Amino acid sequence: MKVYISWIVLFLILSAGSAPGLCLAARPMGAPVDALSPQPALPARTSDIPAPSPKKPDSAIQDEYNDDRNLDYDDELFKEERITIADPIEPFNRAMHQFNDKLYFWALKPVAQGYKVVVPEPARISVKNFFSNLAFPGRFLNCVLQTDFAGAATELGRFTINTVWGIGGLMDPAAGKALDLQKQDADLGQTLGVYGVGHGFYIVWPVYGPSSPRDSVTIVGDQFLYPPSYIYPWYINRGVWAYEKINHASLRIGDYEALIGAAIDPYVSIRDAYIQYRMKEVKARQARSVLFKNTGEDQTAKGLSPSEK
C-alpha cells in the first residue's frame, strides 16, 4: 500500500516540478508570444504567464523596437550601482587627455615599438617582473593597512621566493601553479577607498593619466615606498623611471588603441573605465580585508532580491 502512496507522491512531485520546465521548453514553438513581450530585462517568471495584453498580429520584428517600459536597466543583480564621478575641471582634463594621447602616439609608442623589436619578449617580461618585485614594500604595507593579512603574507612570501629563487625578481616562480601566490595589487588610493574615502572628482594628470584627488595620493605616497625613486642623481632616476614605462608599454601595445577605437567619445570612455576599474578593485580589496569584510557582505545581502536569499 505504502508503495502506491509513494508512487502517487512521486507523480505529484514530478508533474508539479516539471510544469514550468515543460512550459518553457514549449515556448520556442510558440515563439511570437515571447518575442512580442517587450520586457527583455524582466525575469522569466513573468513570462511564464502569457502576457494578457491584446496582441496585434503585427510582425514581431517591429515590436522588438517598441517603447521600453522597463527604463532602469541598472543591473541590480550584479550590484552595479550607477558609478559616475564629478568632473568640474573637464576642459582642463580634456586638454590633458589630448596631451597624453599625443605623448603616447608620438613618443611612447614609437620608442616602445623600437625597443620591442630589439629586446625579445621573455627578457621584457623579466624586466617587468624585476620592477614589480621592487615595488613589494608598497604592496605589502598597503595590504597591512587594509587589514588584508593574508594578502600581506602572500606578498611577503612572493618577495622572498622571487628574490631568492627568481634571480633577484627577474622571474616569478611564486605565481606558478605549485605555489600560486598571486600579486596583490594594493596601493594607497585603494587603501583610502577601503576605508570609505571617495574619489572626489576626476583629474587627468599630464603623463600620469586618469586620477582623482584620492588616487593622486598613490602617485606621491607610493613613491616613498618604491626603492628606485631613491636613486640619487635625478637624471638617472628619471631614466630608470622612463625605461620602466617603455618596457611596460612594449608589453601592452594595442590595448590603448583598442580602448580608443571602441569609444564614441574616448575621453568619457576612459573616465568611465577608470572609475569602474577602481571601484571594483576597492570592492575586491574590501572583501579581503579583516575589518571591512562584513560591510561588503551586508551590501551583498541588500543587493540581492528576496527571491534570491
Added chain:
Amino acid sequence: MQKRATVFFGLLIIFILSVPVYARAPMTVVETTVNRVLDVLRDPSLKSPAAKETKTEKLRVIYKDMFDEMEFSRRTLTRNWNKFTPAQRKEFVDLFERVMEKTYIDKILDYSSEKIVFYKETMVSENQAEIQSKIITSSKEIPIFYRMILKDGKWKVYDVVVENVSLVQNYRTQFNEILAGNTPEQLLEILRKKVKAH
C-alpha cells in the same frame, strides 16, 4: 521494503535533478561558441589573407547567434531609448553592431593560440548568469566575464566585462553624455561617421 525505498528515493532524486535541464547551461553555451570561433580562426583553409572576408562572414554568423544586440542596445541607451523613433532605433542597433565589428574584428582575427579558460558560472537569477573566463598570454592574464540572459529558452550574451569594465556601462555613460546635449539624430550621425571612418 528498504530496498524499494532506496530505489524510490534514488529515482526521486534523479527526476528532481533532471527537471531544470530544459536549457543548456550558460557556461556550456559560451564555451561552445568560443570554440566555434576558435575553429574558424584556426581553420588552415582560411589562413590566407584573402580569406579574411570569408572568416569575418563566418564569425558574423556566430556573433549573431550568441550576442543579444537588442538587449545590449537597450541597456546602453536606457531612458534614452524612448527618445528615438522606431526607425532610429533600428538604425541605432544596426550601426552599433557595425561599430563593434569594426573595433574588434581585427583583434579577434589577430588571435594567436592564447589560452582561454572558463572557470566560473554564477546564476544571479533564474534567467541571468555571469560566466567568468580569462585569456592567458605570455605576459598577462585578462579576465573576461560574459553576462547572459535567458530568452526563449536560449542563453545569449548581452554584456561583456573586460578587466572589470562593463561594456554596457561604458557605452551608457558615453551615450548619456552625448544625448544630454544632442538629439538622437546627431548621435546616429556620430555613429555613421565612426562606421565610415578608417
